[in-house]
Amino acid sequence: MRDRLPIRREDAMKIVMLGAPGAGKGTQAKRIAEACGIPHISTGDIFRSNIKAGTELGQQAKAFMDQGALVPDEITVGMLMDRIHEADCKDGYVLDGFPRTIPQAESLTEALSRTGEAIDAAIDIEVPDEDIVLRMGGRRACLHCGATYHTCFHPPRLENICDHCGHELVLRDDDKPETVKTRLEVYHAHTYPLIAYYRAAGVLHEVDGTKNMDQVFAEIREIL
Numbered sequence: 469m470r471d472r473l474p475i476r477r478e479d480a481m482k483i484v485m486l487g488a489p490g491a492g493k494g495t496q497a498k499r500i501a502e503a504c505g506i507p508h509i510s511t512g513d514i515f516r517s518n519i520k521a522g523t524e525l526g527q528q529a530k531a532f533m534d535q536g537a538l539v540p541d542e543i544t545v546g547m548l549m550d551r552i553h554e555a556d557c558k559d560g561y562v563l564d565g566f567p568r569t570i571p572q573a574e575s576l577t578e579a580l581s582r583t584g585e586a587i588d589a590a591i592d593i594e595v596p597d598e599d600i601v602l603r604m605g606g607r608r609a610c611l612h613c614g615a616t617y618h619t620c621f622h623p624p625r626l627e628n629i630c631d632h633c634g635h636e637l638v639l640r641d642d643d644k645p646e647t648v649k650t651r652l653e654v655y656h657a658h659t660y661p662l663i664a665y666y667r668a669a670g671v672l673h674e675v676d677g678t679k680n681m682d683q684v685f686a687e688i689r690e691i692l
């Protein structure tokens with residue numbers, strides 16, 4: 469972990485995204501990043517790039533992953549701290565998919581505090597569980613060309629047939645009601661407490677995620 473003080477702009481925005489799986493965090497994170505000219509940082513990308521570059525932390529992470537074990541928070545936070553001290557993060561960044569648990573949030577707070585920094589905004593996209601189940605249960609995918617649809621919000625022209633290649637659409641395992649229910653249970657047990665954590669830190673902003681993507685984004689723009 470680097471100890472040097474990063475040179476950041478006064479108005480740099482260090483943002484974390486909160487919300488249930490399927491609430492639209494990733495989409496909004498990308499739009500914020502684009503609008504603010506700051507990088508969108510997902511833990512998946514950080515893992516891939518560290519492993520590909522063969523960094524020490526990447527090698528350590530890979531050893532855990534190869535054994536099918538969870539990567540310890542210290543390693544993930546270490547990679548994250550390296551990433552946010554790269555030049556393109558001087559004006560801020562949007563974290564997507566981290567932290568996911570209170571111990572991770574505490575490690576992040578602690579690591580940032582070493583350079584006198586803190587998260588400026590935690591944006592929680594609020595969507596009731598019933599809506600999440602409806603949203604994800606309506607997703608359909610074409611395994612042939614990768615196109616995605618939604619039975620209510622983005623239906624194909626012909627029922628259950630891909631517009632692009634004519635193959636049959638499927639409900640992916642990840643979007644099946646049982647899987648969604650399990651993911652929501654994990655979210656409520658481990659990730660939901662972060663809302664209270666960032667509220668206590670005075671940086672929480674809640675937005676209504678049941679509106680359409682443009683309206684949700686407009687609400688976020690007002691906050692930032």
Ligand SMILES: [Zn+2]
Pocket residue numbers: 610611612613614615630631632633634635
């Ligand atoms: Zn297709």
